[in-house]
Amino acid sequence: MLSELLVNVDPKELWRTFGETIYMVGFSTLFTALLGLPLGILVVLTSPGHLLQNRPVYQVLSVIINIFRSLPFVILMIMILPFTKFLVGTSLGVEAAIPPLVIGSAPFLARLVEVALREVDRGVIEMSQSMGASTWQIITRVLLPEARPAIIAGITITTVGLVGYSAMAGILGAGGLGDLAIRYGYQRFQTDVMIVTVVIIVGLVQVIQMVGDRLVLHFTRK
Amino acid sequence: MIHLQNLQKEYIVNKKSVPALKQIDLTIEKGQIFGIIGHSGAGKSTLIRCINLLEEPTQGSVIVDGVDLTRLSKKALQEERRHIGMIFQHFNLLSSATIFENIAFPLRLAKKDKGEIDRKVTELLELVGLTEHRNKYPAQLSGGQKQRVGIARALANDPKVLLCDEATSALDPMTTQSILKLLADINKKLGLTIVLITHEMQVIRDICDRVAVIDGGYIVEDGPVAEVFLSPQQPITKEFVAQVSDFEIPAELLASYGRMATDERANHRVVQVSFLGDTTFQPLMFEVLHSEDLTFNILHGTISRMKDTPYGRLVIELQGDKAVLDRSVELFRERGLDVEVML
Ligand SMILES: Nc1ncnc2c1ncn2[C@@H]1O[C@H](COP(=O)(O)OP(=O)(O)OP(=O)(O)O)[C@@H](O)[C@H]1O
Ligand SMILES: [Mg+2]
Numbered sequence: 117m118l119s120e121l122l123v124n125v126d127p128k129e130l131w132r133t134f135g136e137t138i139y140m141v142g143f144s145t146l147f148t149a150l151l152g153l154p155l156g157i158l159v160v161l162t163s164p165g166h167l168l169q170n171r172p173v174y175q176v177l178s179v180i181i182n183i184f185r186s187l188p189f190v191i192l193m194i195m196i197l198p199f200t201k202f203l204v205g206t207s208l209g210v211e212a213a214i215p216p217l218v219i220g221s222a223p224f225l226a227r228l229v230e231v232a233l234r235e236v237d238r239g240v241i242e243m244s245q246s247m248g249a250s251t252w253q254i255i256t257r258v259l260l261p262e263a264r265p266a267i268i269a270g271i272t273i274t275t276v277g278l279v280g281y282s283a284m285a286g287i288l289g290a291g292g293l294g295d296l297a298i299r300y301g302y303q304r305f306q307t308d309v310m311i312v313t314v315v316i317i318v319g320l321v322q323v324i325q326m327v328g329d330r331l332v333l334h335f336t337r338k
Numbered sequence: 339m340i341h342l343q344n345l346q347k348e349y350i351v352n353k354k355s356v357p358a359l360k361q362i363d364l365t366i367e368k369g370q371i372f373g374i375i376g377h378s379g380a381g382k383s384t385l386i387r388c389i390n391l392l393e394e395p396t397q398g399s400v401i402v403d404g405v406d407l408t409r410l411s412k413k414a415l416q417e418e419r420r421h422i423g424m425i426f427q428h429f430n431l432l433s434s435a436t437i438f439e440n441i442a443f444p445l446r447l448a449k450k451d452k453g454e455i456d457r458k459v460t461e462l463l464e465l466v467g468l469t470e471h472r473n474k475y476p477a478q479l480s481g482g483q484k485q486r487v488g489i490a491r492a493l494a495n496d497p498k499v500l501l502c503d504e505a506t507s508a509l510d511p512m513t514t515q516s517i518l519k520l521l522a523d524i525n526k527k528l529g530l531t532i533v534l535i536t537h538e539m540q541v542i543r544d545i546c547d548r549v550a551v552i553d554g555g556y557i558v559e560d561g562p563v564a565e566v567f568l569s570p571q572q573p574i575t576k577e578f579v580a581q582v583s584d585f586e587i588p589a590e591l592l593a594s595y596g597r598m599a600t601d602e603r604a605n606h607r608v609v610q611v612s613f614l615g616d617t618t619f620q621p622l623m624f625e626v627l628h629s630e631d632l633t634f635n636i637l638h639g640t641i642s643r644m645k646d647t648p649y650g651r652l653v654i655e656l657q658g659d660k661a662v663l664d665r666s667v668e669l670f671r672e673r674g675l676d677v678e679v680m681l
Binding site for chain 2: 237239240242243244245246247248249250253257258261262264335337338
């Protein structure tokens with residue numbers, strides 16, 4: 117019955133592309149966090165009146181973040197193709213999708229991290245200074261733990277966004293569920309493939325959001 | 339223990355300099371509880387924050403236990419700050435850390451080993467009476483309990499000095515009393531020097547040894563609490579003192595004195611008699627009033643205690659021959675009472 121309805125759906129192909137999506141989203145989330153977190157921290161710390169107050173650095177970072185955030189993802193992807201090729205040796209496939217995904221989302225995450233860190237009570241930072249904490253200790257023992265729920269929420273939002281972008285990367289032959297949906301669902305009018313991939317993507321987003329929410333709740337002490 | 343020398347602080351607001359502290363010279367002895375009182379905006383917080391250089395003075399030096407903090411490198415200052423505890427009006431606890439971890443925070447900053455941290459925090463929890471709350475989070479505690487955590491944390495590194503910026507201003511009167519008592523106990527037990535900021539004269543009266551009054555960035559008056567209390571010099575000091583002993587001559591009395599003829603008026607006098615320390619419990623006034631031919635009427639009276647010093651203040655109306663009144667006032671003074679003729 118079900119297999120009659122989904123006549124065009126090849127479970128093996130579905131499974132493979134799902135793996136690719138997980139791979140893309142997983143690694144790009146990882147690298148986005150590795151890039152976005154320090155970037156967000158640096159922006160906050162160098163902002164006026166903060167621990168490492170430094171106007172030029174702050175403004176340069178701020179402009180860079182804004183530029184990359186305002187570029188439409190598809191254009192960004194094309195623009196940095198040479199860079200991608202240099203980095204991963206190819207401009208096709210799952211690996212090639214990761215650099216643009218990271219560069220597209222890290223500035224976004226950096227802003228979310230910035231907001232999260234700004235929410236940390238100034239009084240607590242001052243308290244740490246009064247106890248002789250170094251800047252590094254304030255970052256690792258005060259700012260990050262205090263902002264942890266908000267940062268996790270930010271990473272969750274970013275990851276969900278990455279699921280969407282990874283599907284878009286399918287246009288440039290990056291593989292994954294998006295690629296499957298475009299090649300079969302759209303170009304060959306196999307509506308059943310389209311529906312199945314969409315359902316899987318929606319499910320994936322649900323799961324990511326749920327895990328994120330759980331973690332936020334787990335780390336919230338207020 | 340603390341010497342502030344020619345301390346000045348200016349804030350830069352919109353490229354203009356706003357003076358907050360002007361020519362502060364202050365010495366705070368070891369083991370004292372030193373109170374600083376002033377109105378909102380007088381510069382209290384700025385002053386106390388200059389003591390651990392949370393606020394960098396524009397000029398002058400801050401010497402704590404022989405070390406001029408203004409001359410230290412960033413690293414050396416961090417080290418020195420470990421010996422200066424601070425507690426805050428809004429507690430400033432780490433909301434993501436348990437009570438235990440909050441108290442352990444300064445010890446972890448100082449990279450103490452685990453066993454030592456455990457022992458020390460357990461001891462401090464005991465001292466501030468929070469042993470059973472050790473694994474809770476700050477959000478689960480009351481304001482008074484949070485301030486106890488703040489105090490325990492400030493004591494973790496065995497500081498030489500404890501700075502308290504409006505430590506009780508966010509607390510109700512009962513809790514305020516218990517926190518003040520805790521501070522006084524710690525001062526006695528550990529011989530810790532405490533600098534305390536407040537806008538409430540009651541706090542000064544209850545636990546301070548000395549007090550400085552700050553107004554518009556200047557220290558306008560300072561001295562032993564009892565002295566400042568009983569004979570305030572500056573108008574602003576009198577205003578603060580009035581917070582805890584608010585007496586005004588009743589309007590009826592003023593009116594009836596106004597109606598009196600000059601020679602009758604000469605036989606009436608309203609005096610305020612203050613006594614301090616041991617004289618509080620001696621019948622000095624009675625001796626005078628008994629031996630002289632006059633009558634008296636008590637209008638207002640306080641017998642209380644300033645930290646450990648008993649004191650009393652009576653406002654009495656005396657009636658008698660002018661010469662007798664003059665002599666009685668003299669006799670009061672001879673016996674060491676402070677007499678101020680009010681009317
Ligand atoms: N960071 C700052 N930047 C600019 N001006 C400041 C700053 N902090 C304090 N001031 C100014 O310095 C003066 C003294 O402020 P301070 O906070 O020391 O007062 P305070 O006596 O502690 O008052 P309160 O009882 O309200 O806490 C005020 O005029 C205030 O506006
Ligand atoms: Mg203040």
